[in-house]
Amino acid sequence: MSSSTYVQLVDLAKYFGKVKALDGLSLDIAQGELVALLGPSGCGKTTALRALAGLQELDRGQLMVDGKDVTFQSASKRGMGMVFQAYSLFPHMTARENVEYGLKLRTHKISSQKRKERSAELLELVALSTHANHYPYQLSGGQQQRIALARALAISPKVLLLDEPLSALDAKVRTQLREEIRRIQMELGTTTLFVTHDQEEALSIADRVGVMRNGQLEQIAAPSELYDRPKTSFVAEFVGLTNPISGKVSGGSIEVLGSVVKTLRWINKSNLWQGLRWLN
Amino acid sequence: MLILPYTYRSLSAALDAVDIHTLAEAATTLGAGISRVIFGIIMPTIKTGIINGSFIAIALVLGEFTISNILNFKTFQVVIAQIGRTDGQVAVAVSVASLLFVLVLLLLIPNKKRQGAVLDVDVA
Numbered sequence: 001m002s003s004s005t006y007v008q009l010v011d012l013a014k015y016f017g018k019v020k021a022l023d024g025l026s027l028d029i030a031q032g033e034l035v036a037l038l039g040p041s042g043c044g045k046t047t048a049l050r051a052l053a054g055l056q057e058l059d060r061g062q063l064m065v066d067g068k069d070v071t072f073q074s075a076s077k078r079g080m081g082m083v084f085q086a087y088s089l090f091p092h093m094t095a096r097e098n099v100e101y102g103l104k105l106r107t108h109k110i111s112s113q114k115r116k117e118r119s120a121e122l123l124e125l126v127a128l129s130t131h132a133n134h135y136p137y138q139l140s141g142g143q144q145q146r147i148a149l150a151r152a153l154a155i156s157p158k159v160l161l162l163d164e165p166l167s168a169l170d171a172k173v174r175t176q177l178r179e180e181i182r183r184i185q186m187e188l189g190t191t192t193l194f195v196t197h198d199q200e201e202a203l204s205i206a207d208r209v210g211v212m213r214n215g216q217l218e219q220i221a222a223p224s225e226l227y228d229r230p231k232t233s234f235v236a237e238f239v240g241l242t243n244p245i246s247g248k249v250s251g252g253s254i255e256v257l258g259s260v261v262k263t264l265r266w267i268n269k270s271n272l273w274q275g276l277r278w279l280n
Numbered sequence: 281m282l283i284l285p286y287t288y289r290s291l292s293a294a295l296d297a298v299d300i301h302t303l304a305e306a307a308t309t310l311g312a313g314i315s316r317v318i319f320g321i322i323m324p325t326i327k328t329g330i331i332n333g334s335f336i337a338i339a340l341v342l343g344e345f346t347i348s349n350i351l352n353f354k355t356f357q358v359v360i361a362q363i364g365r366t367d368g369q370v371a372v373a374v375s376v377a378s379l380l381f382v383l384v385l386l387l388l389i390p391n392k393k394r395q396g397a398v399l400d401v402d403v404a
Contacts, residue, residue: 055305075308082309088302092324102310148306155310 012061023215081157294329
């Protein structure tokens with residue numbers, strides 16, 4: 001990546017006993033970019049996100065944010081905004097108090113008037129101004145997650161970290177909120193790392209999608225490239241709805257299950273996967 | 281010591297009812313230190329559990345006589361019994377007073393609960 005690199009994960013490793021949660025993961029994120037980490041459960045994507053948040057100690061590796069080494073900085077000082085899977089709102093505070101919480105801790109000098117303005121602004125952003133005085137248990141799951149997003153964004157975080165924020169919601173709300181997250185992220189230009197196991201989610205809102213496997217990055221690319229040109233069979237199987245069929249490729253034809261099929265275009269190594277999709 | 285299991289159960293139930301781990305982590309990422317997490321987030325969240333545990337503790341303490349007496353501790357109840365040997369009237373008076381105290385507590389608890397319930401109804 002070029003000089004626009006904002007967040008850098010360098011050779012991260014974390015072992016839980018024999019399980020390799022992270023095994024030499026390196027990832028660069030540009031300023032204002034939304035990168036999604038995609039992978040099956042247990043592939044280490046959440047561990048990577050938690051490491052960046054400072055909630056997970058690492059066995060090895062370095063974390064750089066905005067040119068500064070934050071590897072050993074405590075989570076409370078890192079200035080990361082994090083949205084969890086579910087139920088992370090403080091139950092004894094109203095939606096507004098939840099959003100204001102980070103501001104209260106961070107900037108003591110800021111007047112309560114300013115704080116109110118900021119929280120109102122964010123509640124507006126997530127379209128929940130009318131619910132400012134509701135308590136979390138009075139809100140639906142989708143609304144709770146929107147408040148959680150507003151709370152994370154209130155502190156103007158350096159990086160927004162989303163840990164499967166949609167997986168506890170039902171399908172309709174999920175698609176809706178996912179578009180909303182993307183809209184807000186674009187609007188604010190917040191650098192974002194989004195962890196999910198749902199490929200549709202990742203492919204639809206991310207600038208780049210990284211597919212993880214066994215604590216390593218298998219491939220990272222723009223959604224369309226990842227879909228059309230997966231580098232490995234793991235990526236190919238994980239992304240899209242594919243039935244893998246092994247065959248032998250030779251130029252303009254492919255031998256599959258004992259019969260030779262002509263392809264629409266000449267296939268070589270560089271367009272192999274794309275070529276196979278042309279078969280459909 | 282006797283009341284520890286009861287208060288522990290009550291507190292642990294309160295802690296299990298919410299995902300306290302995630303709440304603590306959320307507060308941490310927002311910039312809260314460990315003491316703020318404990319007193320600002322965890323304590324208010326399990327407030328009901330703490331209050332319930334305390335009431336159980338008070339009720340048990342006021343009723344406990346046997347073991348204190350055997351072990352020769354001078355608790356409230358033991359003292360009442362001792363006074364009772366010399367001056368019956370005072371002992372009866374103090375006993376009635378402690379009963380009244382428990383009665384007041386008894387009236388307080390449902391009140392607290394009912395307030396919460398009314399709040400819930402408002403919600404719906």
